[in-house]
Amino acid sequence: MSRPPRARASVLDAFEQILIADSERAATMDAVARAAGVSKGGLLYHFASKDALEAGMIDRLDELVDEDVSAIGAAPEGPVSYFLRSSVLTADPLDRAMLAVSRLAQGGSAAAGTALQRMRGRWADVLRPHVRDQAALDLVLLVSDGLYFNNLLEDGAATLVPADADLEALIALVLRAVDA
Amino acid sequence: MSRPPRARASVLDAFEQILIADSERAATMDAVARAAGVSKGGLLYHFASKDALEAGMIDRLDELVDEDVSAIGAAPEGPVSYFLRSSVLTADPLDRAMLAVSRLAQGGSAAAGTALQRMRGRWADVLRPHVRDQAALDLVLLVSDGLYFNNLLEDGAATLVPADADLEALIALVLRAVDA
């Protein structure tokens, strides 16, 4: 069933893009409508308020997290390795939704903050059986948080965070420290 | 010399508090003036614009980072251990300034983002001689980033991040992995 009209998705895409590339401040109803190529009235038909727009973004994240948790649990290379590798921004749909919702959370949306904590909890649950102890689980999650946080601070600028070769060395280091 | 009048510091304190406890959105000139116990006109005498207020906050961070870098380099327990322990929010002046400037960065302030990257670079410089290699340095910085990011997402709610006993185990784990 094609529940969401294409225009609805376009609006959400535009909202996401502005949140990531610019800021929460910049993501006004006006700016989103313009970027999506619709009028403010058109936007408000699909999302009746700013809150509804944010809720739509959070729903998108929730759905992508469902898929991600399945992928982590089933990764052939091992859940921890897969999880860390996927924590480096690749601009895939989940990464983008996460960054967007993080902006909303920083901007003051309580619902966005809750969604992020929920996501973190699901990651913890799927990774726990694959690490040595609580400290190891903390380490893995914190490194992942760190990777995302750095991406959040950059505007696509030079990557402070390990890239390519350095990332492999980092993952190897973490795996030695946490393997169950 | 007592360059900055007391009122100036009060305004900055109020700005910082609202950014941390609420959000970037909530930190309007009006709200800051009210929290600082001055009128909007009074606030604007000390900070002629919102930009000037943000610049004042960034200056405060820069000064506190100066002190912190010295403390890290001179820590008797070792720089890495001291650095990680101090990455857990203690509500000291540096932590507060960092969280506040992080909010500004997420809110779209380019100057705030630059200030945070500058800070991260100074930490890297002071820690580099005390870790094994680049991956180890990345690990330490990312765990620290993760600790701050989690604190940034919470509203003083339950701590997801290791606390007390768990923190010691985490630090021990990291030290084993990175010691030079």
Place this chain on the structure above:
DNA sequence: GTCTATAAAAAGATAGAC
């Protein structure tokens, strides 16, 4: 230095035509 009053712009939301 600090205040009140007010202007000017921007943001969210409504009404109703098409």
Place this chain on the structure above:
DNA sequence: GTCTATCTTTTTATAGAC
């Protein structure tokens, strides 16, 4: 479903009295 026009509130900033 999508548009234009308009209203309300909020936010930043200015003017000028004290």
